[in-house]
Structures are given as C-alpha cells and as structure tokens.
Amino acid sequence: MLAAEPNVERMEADVEASLPAAQQDSAIRCRDVCRSYGKLKVLSNLNLTVPQGYIYGLLGPSGCGKTTLLKCIVGTLKISRGHITVLGKPPAFPGHDVPGKMIGYMPQELALYNEFTISDTLTFFGRIHGLTSKETLARMEFLIDFLDLPQKTRLVRNLSGGQRRRVSLGAALLQNPELLILDEPTVGVDPVLRAKIWQHLVEIVKTGKVSVIITTHYIEEARQANVVGLMRNGHLLAEAPPEVVMKQHSATTLEYAFLQLCETSDQVDSKVGSSPQGAVLENSPSFGSGKDEIRPFLRNGKAAAEEIPKYSADWKVRTRHLLPKGRNIAALMIKTLVRMKRMPGSLCFQFLLPVIQIALICLCVGADPKGIDVAVVNNDTSQNSFSLSLLSFLDNASVHQVPLSHDEAFDGINNGEYWGVIGFGKNFTSYLTKRATQRIVTKEVVDGGSVHVWLDLTNQLSAIMLQKKLHEAFAAFMENKLGSMSYLASLPIKFEEPIFGSLNMDFTTFVTPGAILSITFYLAVGLTALSFVLERKEGLLDRCWVAGVSSMETMLAHLFSQLLVISVQILLLLLFILLVFEMPNKGSLVLVIVLIVLQGITGISFGLVISAALDDEQSANQTALGVFYPNLIISGIIWPVECIPYPLRYLSLALPQTYASEALRCIMYRGWGLSRMMVWRGFAVTLGWNTFFLVLATVILKLRT
Numbered sequence: 285m286l287a288a289e290p291n292v293e294r295m296e297a298d299v300e301a302s303l304p305a306a307q308q309d310s311a312i313r314c315r316d317v318c319r320s321y322g323k324l325k326v327l328s329n330l331n332l333t334v335p336q337g338y339i340y341g342l343l344g345p346s347g348c349g350k351t352t353l354l355k356c357i358v359g360t361l362k363i364s365r366g367h368i369t370v371l372g373k374p375p376a377f378p379g380h381d382v383p384g385k386m387i388g389y390m391p392q393e394l395a396l397y398n399e400f401t402i403s404d405t406l407t408f409f410g411r412i413h414g415l416t417s418k419e420t421l422a423r424m425e426f427l428i429d430f431l432d433l434p435q436k437t438r439l440v441r442n443l444s445g446g447q448r449r450r451v452s453l454g455a456a457l458l459q460n461p462e463l464l465i466l467d468e469p470t471v472g473v474d475p476v477l478r479a480k481i482w483q484h485l486v487e488i489v490k491t492g493k494v495s496v497i498i499t500t501h502y503i504e505e506a507r508q509a510n511v512v513g514l515m516r517n518g519h520l521l522a523e524a525p526p527e528v529v530m531k532q533h534s535a536t537t538l539e540y541a542f543l544q545l546c547e548t549s550d551q552v553d554s555k556v557g558s559s560p561q562g563a564v565l566e567n568s569p570s571f572g573s574g575k576d577e578i579r580p581f582l583r584n585g586k587a588a589a590e591e592i593p594k595y596s597a598d599w600k601v602r603t604r605h606l607l608p609k610g611r612n613i614a615a616l617m618i619k620t621l622v623r624m625k626r627m628p629g630s631l632c633f634q635f636l637l638p639v640i641q642i643a644l645i646c647l648c649v650g651a652d653p654k655g656i657d658v659a660v661v662n663n664d665t666s667q668n669s670f671s672l673s674l675l676s677f678l679d680n681a682s683v684h685q686v687p688l689s690h691d692e693a694f695d696g697i698n699n700g701e702y703w704g705v706i707g708f709g710k711n712f713t714s715y716l717t718k719r720a721t722q723r724i725v726t727k728e729v730v731d732g733g734s735v736h737v738w739l740d741l742t743n744q745l746s747a748i749m750l751q752k753k754l755h756e757a758f759a760a761f762m763e764n765k766l767g768s769m770s771y772l773a774s775l776p777i778k779f780e781e782p783i784f785g786s787l788n789m790d791f792t793t794f795v796t797p798g799a800i801l802s803i804t805f806y807l808a809v810g811l812t813a814l815s816f817v818l819e820r821k822e823g824l825l826d827r828c829w830v831a832g833v834s835s836m837e838t839m840l841a842h843l844f845s846q847l848l849v850i851s852v853q854i855l856l857l858l859l860f861i862l863l864v865f866e867m868p869n870k871g872s873l874v875l876v877i878v879l880i881v882l883q884g885i886t887g888i889s890f891g892l893v894i895s896a897a898l899d900d901e902q903s904a905n906q907t908a909l910g911v912f913y914p915n916l917i918i919s920g921i922i923w924p925v926e927c928i929p930y931p932l933r934y935l936s937l938a939l940p941q942t943y944a945s946e947a948l949r950c951i952m953y954r955g956w957g958l959s960r961m962m963v964w965r966g967f968a969v970t971l972g973w974n975t976f977f978l979v980l981a982t983v984i985l986k987l988r989t
C-alpha cells in the first residue's frame with residue numbers, strides 16, 4: 285500500500301470543482317512531451333495544461349526539467365516527441381504571434397544587455413513589440429514604480445543581481461502580453477517585492493485574458509497560483525490547485541505535500557524496478573492514484589493525441605514571417621549602435637586598428653633592407669685605387685661598410701656580426717685595368733681584378749639586396765670610368781620602361797592591396813565572430829526570438845550595423861594608403877571601395893557563421909584565428925600565388941581573397957575596369973563567398989535558435 289494513497293474519486297471531484305468552466309480554453313497544452321539532451325532524457329511523456337486566465341506554478345527540484353519545459357513551450361527548444369500548443373497553436377506556427385507580442389518571456393538567465401540603461405532595455409523591447417514611444421514610456425513609468433527599480437538612466441551592468449532580475453521581469457511584462465512565461469522571477473527579490481509581484485500576477489489574470497506560468501524555488505509562494513504542477517524527473521507528479529494538492533496529502537504546506545508526492549513516487553519507482561521512471565509512472569497500473577494525480581486535466585474523455593488534432597508532432601517549420609520586418613531590424617541595429625556608443629574606447633580601437641595595421645605593413649614589409657653591416661677587406665693599396673672609387677658608389681643607406689682586416693672580417697661574419705664580406709685583392713686596380721683593356725688575360729688577372737664577396741645567406745633578402753647594390757655600384761663606377769664605353773663592361777640586356785608600375789616599385793606595393801583586403805576581412809570577422817556566441821550564452825538571442833525577432837532579421841541587423849563600422853574603417857584605411865603612403869591608384873576609386881566593402885561584408889558573413897555555429901568564446905576565437913594564418917599564407921597576399929605548389933594552388937584560387945587581391949592590384953596599378961576578367965572574377969568570387977556565408981549563417985542560426 286502506498287503511503288499517502290488518496291481517495292481517487294474524491295480527489296477528482298475536488299479537482300473538477302476547482303477548474304474553470306471553460307477548461308478546454310487552455311493557454312498552454314503539452315501532451316506526451318519528450319525532450320533529451322544527448323542521452324540525458326529530461327522531459328519524459330510530460331502532460332501539462334495551463335488553463336486560460338490562470339496562474340500556473342511549476343514547481344520542482346533543481347534539474348528536474350522546468351527550464352527545459354519552458355524553452356520547449358516558447359519554441360526555443362525543439363521537442364523530440366509529443367505536442368505543444370500555446371494560445372491555440374504550436375509555437376512558431378505561421379501567422380501565429382507566438383513567439384511574438386502575445387508572450388512575455390523572462391528566461392532564467394537575466395538576458396539583458398549590460399551596456400543598456402533600464403530605459404534602453406525597455407525601449408528596445410517596446411520597439412520589437414511595436415509599441416509607440418508614448419506607450420513604452422507609460423509602461424516604463426509604471427514598471428519602474430511597480431518593480432521598485434532604480435533610476436531609468438542607470439546602466440544594467442551597474443545594477444545588483446536582484447535589480448537586474450526585476451528589469452528582466454519588467455521587460456517580460458512590458459507589452460501586457462496574453463501569456464506570461466516566467467522562469468524564477470522572484471529569485472533574489474526581497475519578500476515585500478515578491479508579494480507585490482504575486483499580487484500583480486493575481487490581478488492581471490483576474491480579467492481572464494492573461495495567463496501565467498511561473499517557476500519558483502519558493503514552493504510556498506506558489507500557493508497563490510491557481511494551479512500548481514509538481515514536477516520531478518522530467519514529468520508531473522501532480523497538477524491541481526494548491527489547496528487540492530495539500531488536502532489530498534493532508535498537508536498544511538505545499539512543500540510537505542510535495543515531499544509526500546516524492547516519497548510516493550520513489551516507492552513506485554522501487555516497485556517497478558529498472559523501467560524508465562517517467563514512462564512507468566504514467567503507465568503503470570500499480571500507480572493508480574498517481575496516474576490520476578498526474579492527469580487531472582486530461583480527463584476529457586479523449587486521448588491526449590486527439591486533443592491536438594491539427595498540428596503534427598514533428599512540426600518543425602519555424603517560419604513566422606518570410607519577409608524580414610524593418611521594425612525589428614531597426615530595433616536591433618539601434619541596439620548595436622547604442623552598445624557601441626557606450627563603449628567609446630572599444631569603438632575608437634576598432635576604427636584605428638586597420639589604420640595601425642596597414643601603416644605597420646607599409647612601414648615594415650617589402651622595403652629594401654637598410655643599414656646592413658658589411659665587412660670590407662681592402663688590400664688594394666695602389667694610388668687612385670678603383671676599389672675605393674667603386675665602394676664610393678655603394679648605397680650607404682642600405683649598406684654600412686665596416687673596414688676590417690681579413691681575419692677580423694671573417695671572425696665577424698662567423699659570429700653573425702656582418703651579413704657579408706667584400707674583399708679586394710692587392711692588385712685590384714691594375715688587374716681590373718688589364719681586364720678592361722687587354723683582350724686576353726691570365727686567370728690570376730681575372731681573379732685579382734674581381735670583387736670577392738662572401739655572403740651569409742641565412743637572410744636571403746639582405747643577401748639579394750647586397751648583390752643588387754654591388755651590381756648597381758659597379759655599373760655606376762664603370763659609367764664613371766668609361767663614360768660612353770661603359771657598355772663594354774655591362775650585360776647586353778636592357779630593361780625598358782615598364783608597361784605597368786615603375787622601376788622603383790618595391791614589394792610593399794605588391795603586398796598592400798592584399799593586406800587591405802585581408803585586414804578588412806579579418807577585422808570584420810573579429811567584429812562579428814563573438815556577437816551571437818555571447819548573446820546566445822546570455823539568453824539574449826532566445827529572448828529576442830521569443831519576442832518575435834527572426835533569425836534572418838538578427839542576421840541582417842548585424843550585417844547592417846557592422847557595415848557602418850567597417851565603412852568608417854575602410855574610409856580611414858584608404859585615406860592613409862592613398863594620402864599618407866601615396867600608394868598609386870590608376871583605376872576607379874569607386875571599384876576599389878566597392879571591392880573592399882564587399883570583402884568586409886564577406887568577413888562579417890564569415891564571422892556570423894562562426895558565431896551562429898559555436899557556443900563559446902574560446903571555440904569562436906580559435907576558429908577565427910585558426911583560419912587567419914592559412915588563409916593569409918595561401919591567398920597570395922604576402923607571397924605570389926605562382927610560388928604555391930600544385931594542388932595547393934587550386935585551393936588558394938578558390939579562397940575569398942586570392943582573386944580579390946589580384947583584382948585590386950589590377951585596378952590600382954594597371955587601371956583596369958570591370959570588363960577585364962582578372963577584375964570581375966575578383967568581384968564574382970567575393971560575392972559568391974558572401975552569399976554562401978550569409979545563407980549558411982542564417983540556416984545555422986535558424987536551426988539552433
């Protein structure tokens with residue numbers, strides 16, 4: 285015999301007497317609802333009914349699945365099995381305002397923007413719900429007074445935990461919704477205010493038009509609810525008015541009644557052995573009284589499944605409005621801009637970072653090495669020595685000559701002090717004269733009349749530069765000595781005026797266009813990669829979704845607001861490149877700007893993919909960083925694509941910045957337009973990636989919200 289087995293018939297009578305006349309008008313109806321997280325079964329064949337115009341107190345120990353159930357009700361979590369209707373239709377049914385204005389949802393997480401003031405917070409939700417400024421203001425005044433909130437200009441991040449919770453509750457109550465779903469609104473709230481909140485809930489349901497489902501840890505406060513659902517291990521042990529539950533268990537407190545129910549449930553569990561608890565409790569014939577207790581509102585003579593005939597259990601369509609609402613996008617954009625305004629330091633850093641990066645690239649990458657220390661061993665002692673004359677033509681800015689003895693020079697290069705040794709033999713001047721004037725000379729003359737150079741090739745760029753400077757110095761020296769006859773000592777190769785670019789163009793010119801695109805792309809990734817991650821973590825994404833914001837709107841709002849930021853970044857970047865570093869631009873400035881902006885949008889879209897797909901900051905940061913270096917290296921930005929071995933080169937060509945960098949070089953240095961294939965394919969690849977990332981991010985966000 286079970287410890288507290290009630291008289292079933294009496295109990296039914298009690299329950300029915302306490303029910304509303306139109307019991308079938310339920311605000312929320314859950315039938316056979318199941319939900320698991322991986323292997324963890326959290327909701328198990330759960331049945332729950334919130335009658336229209338009632339306060340429903342959902343009670344249960346920590347971890348029993350209350351929050352999970354509320355998330356399934358608002359539609360942010362999908363159920364694995366069963367049926368849920370909210371205000372007559374399943375959540376997210378096309379044309380149904382759930383999620384939307386009809387629901388006021390206060391999630392367990394505070395789900396507030398820390399950089400907002402109380403006023404910003406309520407104004408934001410007011411905008412989303414389509415309230416006029418006047419309506420929002422009136423509600424704000426009421427809520428601030430009612431919830432005993434501090435000044436509306438106070439920032440959320442400066443509020444206490446309890447104050448934040450009240451702001452969160454205020455946001456849920458703002459639009460006077462038909463259904464309030466409150467997940468622990470009274471935690472951290474003082475008893476006086478707690479009583480006031482309950483009193484308010486009791487008042488608003490009096491009209492019969494507003495229904496409330498509320499979870500709380502303070503079981504006794506739920507006595508003010510019209511119905512309580514006592515939940516344990518993912519299903520309801522009882523669902524009835526609090527007085528009935530207490531009466532059934534001869535308890536003077538709801539808490540004691542709940543303990544009794546738990547004991548009963550535990551005894552049944554031990555009887556039925558290893559069967560899954562939830563399923564057994566609801567189906568076991570040995571738990572007669574328990575079964576009746578569980579389903580007082582289900583006794584309408586119909587099977588549970590028949591009660592919700594119209595909507596299939598696997599209703600997965602989440603499309604509420606196909607076309608994005610300008611109102612929601614504007615609200616979200618204003619939100620992002622307000623948050624930026626509240627973080628001026630971060631905003632300035634975002635604007636200046638690209639300029640700093642490109643300035644560093646122009647200053648530090650691609651120029652000729654300067655001040656390279658080179659040891660000079662000059663044994664040429666003759667008068668009017670050619671060696672000194674030749675050395676005088678060596679570019680002193682690039683090569684710093686250190687005259688040394690043979691041993692000191694080689695000790696120095698071996699110790700890493702010099703990048704090369706330039707040596708002249710004793711008879712350099714006379715032998716060089718013989719080489720230039722006699723048709724046939726000995727090997728000794730050839731050798732003695734040569735400049736000998738020993739290089740440290742571990743720094744190849746410095747070594748190449750030294751070779752180039754020596755060639756230039758020798759050519760100038762010969763010109764000086766031989767005048768118009770200098771051609772005798774020069775290579776019979778003549779470099780004419782270049783078709784594109786100029787003879788003095790350095791590697792910086794090659795790197796800069798790719799660097800501009802890469803910087804724009806990655807700063808945009810950085811701006812967005814964390815946006816959804818943090819908002820999801822703080823429950824903001826879900827809260828906005830429940831308030832009626834679609835994934836597409838969230839995506840577009842992020843795109844547009846970040847576009848404003850990258851526009852300023854690009855403007856500063858171009859001013860710096862063209863005016864300060866005087867990079868040549870022979871082509872259309874409009875094309876240059878459009879290509880850079882498109883790359884920025886591609887970066888934003890990629891950031892949105894990361895943000896939509898990943899749950900924590902660390903993974904998002906790692907992904908963004910993990911992609912950065914491989915992409916930079918194989919996009920032909922810092923080293924030409926032609927140096928990349930096949931088949932890696934095919935991969936390189938498919939990346940977002942390879943053809944785009946080439947296109948930007950063609951526009952800036954060759955002055956080409958869109959009619960050239962090398963230009964338009966840069967735009968085409970960028971647009972292709974852009975569309976792909978945006979669609980992917982929207983799909984992922986849709987599936988995950």
Ligand SMILES: Nc1ncnc2c1ncn2[C@@H]1O[C@H](COP(=O)(O)OP(=O)(O)OP(=O)(O)O)[C@@H](O)[C@H]1O
Pocket residue numbers: 321324326344345346347348349350351352353392
């Ligand atoms: N995202 C998740 N992934 C995996 N398990 C989860 C996740 N969210 C919740 N759970 C688990 O599901 C169970 C029910 O969690 P839920 O938050 O619904 O409980 P709760 O009744 O609301 O608890 P509390 O009163 O402490 O808020 C817990 O065991 C919890 O660890």
